[in-house]
Amino acid sequence: MRTQIAIIGAGPAGLFLSLLLDRLGIHSVILELRTRQYIEERVRAGLLEHGTVQLMHELGVGDRLKRQGLEHGGIELRFNNRGHRIDFRELANGKCVTIYAQHEVIKDLVAALLQKSVPANHPILFETTNVQLHAIDSANPHVTFDHNGVPERLDCDFIAGCDGFHGVSRTSVPQGVLTTYERDYPFGWLGILAQAPPSSRELIYAYHDRGFALLSMRSPEISRLYLQCAPDENLALWPDDRIWHELQKRLATHDGWKLTEGPIIQKGVTGMRSFVVEPMQFGRLYLAGDSAHIVPPTGAKGLNLAVTDVRVLSAALGAHYSTGATDLLAQYSATCLRRVWKVQRFSWWMTQILHRFPDDNPFDHRRQLAELDYVTSSRAASQTLAENYVGLP
Numbered sequence: 293m294r295t296q297i298a299i300i301g302a303g304p305a306g307l308f309l310s311l312l313l314d315r316l317g318i319h320s321v322i323l324e325l326r327t328r329q330y331i332e333e334r335v336r337a338g339l340l341e342h343g344t345v346q347l348m349h350e351l352g353v354g355d356r357l358k359r360q361g362l363e364h365g366g367i368e369l370r371f372n373n374r375g376h377r378i379d380f381r382e383l384a385n386g387k388c389v390t391i392y393a394q395h396e397v398i399k400d401l402v403a404a405l406l407q408k409s410v411p412a413n414h415p416i417l418f419e420t421t422n423v424q425l426h427a428i429d430s431a432n433p434h435v436t437f438d439h440n441g442v443p444e445r446l447d448c449d450f451i452a453g454c455d456g457f458h459g460v461s462r463t464s465v466p467q468g469v470l471t472t473y474e475r476d477y478p479f480g481w482l483g484i485l486a487q488a489p490p491s492s493r494e495l496i497y498a499y500h501d502r503g504f505a506l507l508s509m510r511s512p513e514i515s516r517l518y519l520q521c522a523p524d525e526n527l528a529l530w531p532d533d534r535i536w537h538e539l540q541k542r543l544a545t546h547d548g549w550k551l552t553e554g555p556i557i558q559k560g561v562t563g564m565r566s567f568v569v570e571p572m573q574f575g576r577l578y579l580a581g582d583s584a585h586i587v588p589p590t591g592a593k594g595l596n597l598a599v600t601d602v603r604v605l606s607a608a609l610g611a612h613y614s615t616g617a618t619d620l621l622a623q624y625s626a627t628c629l630r631r632v633w634k635v636q637r638f639s640w641w642m643t644q645i646l647h648r649f650p651d652d653n654p655f656d657h658r659r660q661l662a663e664l665d666y667v668t669s670s671r672a673a674s675q676t677l678a679e680n681y682v683g684l685p
Contacts, residue, residue: 295321297609298435298448300423301455302331302416304394305581305598307401309452310415311351312606314408318613321446322405323420323437325455331398335485335558338393338510339495339592341683344599345390353400362391362509367681369668370498371661373546376668377494383671383678393510394595420444425451425464429575449576452605454598456582462569464577470569477564477588477643478650479503480523484535486515488554497590497646498543499664501657504647505542507551515554518562520647525561532556564588564643566636571625578605578624585632590646591639596683601628631684638680 297313299306302324310320324331340348345361348354365381365388380388405415423437428451435446453461462470490509498505503520510516519538521530536553543551567586572579581598604627608620620627645663649656667673 293321293444293446294448295319295446296449296613297321297452298323298433298446298450299452299454300425300435300461301453301459301581301583302326302398302402302418303454303456303581303598304397304401304595305583305602306452306454307398307405308347308351308599309454309580309602309606310405311353311401312602313609314405314415315351316606316610316613318606318609320415320452321448322416323423323435323446324416324418325420325423326418328402328416328418332395332402334395334398336394337589337592337594338391338396338516339508339596340390340392340397341596342387342389343683344596347599347603348397348400351404353404356396356400357390357392360392360396360511362511363388364391364494366494366678368492368494368496369664370496370543370545371500371664373544375496375545376664378668378674378678378681380678380682383675384682387682389592389682391509397595423455423460425453425460425577428464428577431576433576450609451577452602453577453579453583454581454602457567457586459583461577462579462583465574469574470571472567472569474565474567475640476523477566477647478523479520479647480525480564481506481518481562481589482521482525482527482530482535483516483518483560483562484556485510485558486517486554486556487513488515488552489513490515491550491552496543497642499646499660500542501648502538502542505539507543515552521561523561523563527559527561530559535559562589564590566640568629568632568636570629572601572628573621573625578621580605580628584628585636587636587639588643590642591635591681593635593639597632597635600631604628634680634684 297320299322366379368375420437496507506518508516572584580601587593611617
C-alpha cells in the first residue's frame with residue numbers, strides 16, 4: 293500500500309488531520325487498533341472551544357453539532373456557597389464554548405471520511421494490530437501491521453502519530469531523543485453520567501472544604517458531574533446515595549439551591565496528570581494530541597489542543613506539497629509547544645485554585661479563596677480566564 297501521510301490512530305487528532313489534508317488534496321490512510329463501534333461509543337470529555345466548533349463547520353461536519361450542541365456563554369465559579377459568573381461573550385469578543393460529546397465528534401468525522409472513500413481508497417483501516425513504524429528518520433518511512441489476519445505494509449512520505457499516550461508512535465522514537473515533563477496530581481475525579489436534567493444552564497466549578505466538584509452536562513436530559521476523590525478511589529465505596537449526598541454538599545449555596553438528582557447510568561474515576569514531551573517530531577514522524585501531551589481535565593483542553601496540533605501540521609504539510617517548502621515542518625514542534633505550554637499553565641492554574649491538596653494548611657485555603665475572589669471581582673483576571681477557556685488564537 294502507498295499513501296502520502298500514514299496516520300496512526302483514529303482519535304480526534306487523526307480524524308481531523310485526515311479531513312484537513314483531504315481539503316488540501318493530500319491523501320492519507322488512518323490505522324486504528326479498535327473497531328469503529330468502539331471509538332464511536334467511547335465516552336470522553338465533550339467541551340469544544342470556539343475554534344474547534346468553527347473548524348467543524350469549515351470541514352462540513354457541523355450539521356449535528358449545530359442541532360445538538362449546547363452553546364455556553366460563560367461558566368460559574370462557586371465558593372463560600374456563592375456563585376460568580378464569568379461572561380465569555382462579554383469578556384472574549386463574543387466567543388463561547390459548546391458542549392458536544394467527543395464520541396459524537398468522532399461519529400461525525402468518521403462518517404465524513406468514509407463518505408469520501410471509493411473502493412480503491414480506504415481512508416480508515418479498523419482493527420489493525422501489531423503496528424510498527426520503520427525508518428522514521430529516513431526519506432522513505434513505512435508502517436507494517438496486520439489487518440484481517442494478513443500482514444500489510446504501508447509506504448508513505450510522513451507519519452503522524454495520533455495514537456494517544458499508550459500508542460506506539462512516541463515509543464518508536466529512539467531513546468534519548470525526547471525529554472519528558474510530567475506531574476501527577478494527588479487526587480482524581482469521580483465522574484458520573486446521570487439521567488437528570490442539568491441543574492444549571494452552564495458549567496459550575498465549585499471549590500469547597502470537602503473538595504472540588506463540577507456540574508456539567510451532555511444533553512438537556514443527561515447531566516455529567518464530578519467529585520474530587522483519591523486517585524485510586526474504590527468505586528465500591530461510592531453507592532449512588534453517597535455520591536448525590538456529597539455533590540449536594542459541595543455545590544450548595546447560601547440561598548438553598550438544590551441539585552437535580554436522577555438514576556446514575558455510568559461512573560468511573562479519572563486520574564489527573566500533566567505530561568509533555570519535547571520535541572514533538574523526529575525525522576518524518578510528527579506527534580499530535582495525547583501522544584505528545586496530556587492536561588488535567590479542569591480546563592477542558594485535551595481534545596481542543598489535539599485539534600490545534602493537527603491544524604499546524606496540516607498547514608505545514610500543505611506548504612510542503614504545494615511549494616516544496618520545509619520550514620513549517622521543521623518548526624512544527626516549536627510552534628505547537630508554545631501553545632501546549634500555555635494550555636498546560638492554564639490547566640494547572642485551574643486545577644490548583646479549585647482543588648484541596650493533601651498537604652494544604654489554613655494559609656493555603658485562605659490564599660485559594662482570595663485568588664477566587666480576585667478572579668471573580670477583577671475584570672482583567674476574569675478576562676484572562678475567559679480568553680484561555682474559549683481558546684487562545
